[in-house]
Amino acid sequence: MSIKKTIFFILSVAVSLVAADYRWGDSAHSIGLIRAKGGEARHPATLQSGDTGYTLIATATVLPPYKGNARVVLEGEPKLDYKIHLSAPVVDLKLHRKPELRNDILYDLQPRDRIALWVLMKPPVLDPVCGMAYNDKFSKHTHDGKDYFFCSEHCLETFRQAPEKYQVTGVRGKYTLAFYDTNTGKAVLSVPVIFKAKGDMHDAGRHQH
Ligand SMILES: [Zn+2]
Incomplete structure (x- = not known):
């Protein structure tokens, strides 16, 4: 087992302990740059629609001259329940300082900082026909x-008439993990997070762990 794999495994255990009620779900990895003028991820993080839990590992490097605090928000509809965890930069032993994460705000980002965020996501239950997110007026129906x-x-x-048409449920489409500078309100990094149905899964930046 390589050092990286070992560290990854230790982090996995730590994160699953932190978020005990989140299933250890399908995962994707993104690499991004935090820039004062707005940074992009190297490729979108792609996840398969229909799972009950997901993990996004978003690593980012702060490019000079950016310095500041950034709020991290997962944007998209319907809303996903999520938790963000910042892991210690154990991979790079030369780092002596690290930003802190409190209430989804990264404090004290400085040029050349490297951060690794674990975003654990739990999509809502959806009506398989219209795609609406679950609320307490929904009714349950058991099929097969x-x-x-x-x-x-x-x-x-509609479902009863052709249940086979509505077997795949789950969030679809584009979400964004956005980092907003708390002073200027400007996005300093936007990571596209794309949920695709099974048939549409190509190799678009998806990594299995
Ligand atoms: Zn409906």
């Missing part, structure tokens, strides 16, 4: 031993 939830009688009836 699996539970489905519907916003209305109409959606349930």
Whole structure:
């Protein structure tokens, strides 16, 4: 086992302990640059639609002259429940300082800092017909031993007529993990997070761990 793999494993254990109620889900890795004028990730993080939990490991380097605090937000609809954890930069032993994460704000980012964020995401249960996120007015329907939830009688009836059409449920499309400088409100890094249905999964920046 390489050092990197060992460290990765230790971090995995630490993170799964931190977020005990989050299933250790499908994961993706992104590498980005934090810039005062707005930085981009090297490739979008791509995850497979339909899972009940996901992990995004977002690593980023702060480019000079950027200095400051940045709020990290996962944007997109329907809203995902998520938790962000900052891991210690154990890979780079030359680093003596590291930013801190409190209430989703990274404090004291300085040029050449390297950070690794673990974003644990839990998508809501969706109505498989219309895609609406679950609320307490939904009704449950069991089909083939699996539970489905519907916003209305109409959606349930549509499902009943062709259940095979609605087997794949889950969030789809583009979300963004955005880093906003707390002084200027400007995005200093935007990481696209894309949820794709099984059939659409190519090799777009997806890494299995
Ligand atoms: Zn519906």
